[in-house]
Amino acid sequence: MIKLYQFQLSGNSHKVRLMLSLLSLPFETYDVSGASREQKSPEFLALNPFGQVPVLVHDEVVIRDSQAILAYLGKTFGNGIWWPESASEMAQVVAWLSTAANEVAHGPNLLRLHHRFGREINVSAAEAVTAQLMQTLEQQLSKGDWLVGSSATVADIAIYPYIALAPEAQMDLLQYPAINTWIARMQALPGYIGMPGMAA
Ligand SMILES: N[C@@H](CCC(=O)N[C@@H](CS)C(=O)NCC(=O)O)C(=O)O
DSSP states (O other): OEEEEEOTTOHHHHHHHHHHHHTTOOOEEEEOOTTTTGGGSHHHHTTOTTOOSOEEEETTEEEESHHHHHHHHHHHHSTTTTTTSSHHHHHHHHHHHHHIIIIIHHTHHHHHHHHHHOOOOOHHHHHHHHHHHHHHHHHHHHHOSSSSTTSOOHHHHHHHHHHHTGGGGTOOOTTOHHHHHHHHHHHTSTTOOOOTTOOO
16 A cells, blocks of 8 residues: 655645656555644654655555655656666666755745745745756757656656746746746646646
């Protein structure tokens, strides 16, 4: 059995729901109450000592961190496609996972937390990280349909949510044609599911 501990409106939780849906895996969700800070409760800290969602429980296996969860699901259920077998492609996927945890988290994610949820941040620093990230993504996606190799991988899933949530981060996507086409390509994948606030 697969159980996902999540916040409904978290992009990091969405990327796990999206991966599970693309893999046609049955799962149940548990909505952690951010309002009552349930993620910092002793019960939840036993699952993730960092007190953050998402956490995935698959039978006896407990995994924290959305990137780690995607790697686990891609390797376990992805038939060598979602998590590439070649060492060089796998390394490229890991590089994009690192980008999701760094540039995406410190750019588009922070801008959305600020504009959608009112968190105080250093807006100009987040905008600078976002501008460089978007330029790099645009260049990469001008060269091929997917971030790594010739089909969608865990790399695309890891990067996708906070880019598609651009309207809530007050990011202008119009100037990035290759990123827009990639968003449409992602949304056409069989089993795709979105979340409120995403660009269509
Ligand atoms: N690197 C982590 C980041 C997780 C994260 O930032 N989770 C947020 C929701 S998207 C959270 O749980 N925030 C509540 C808190 O930190 O108390 C991942 O990718 O899963």
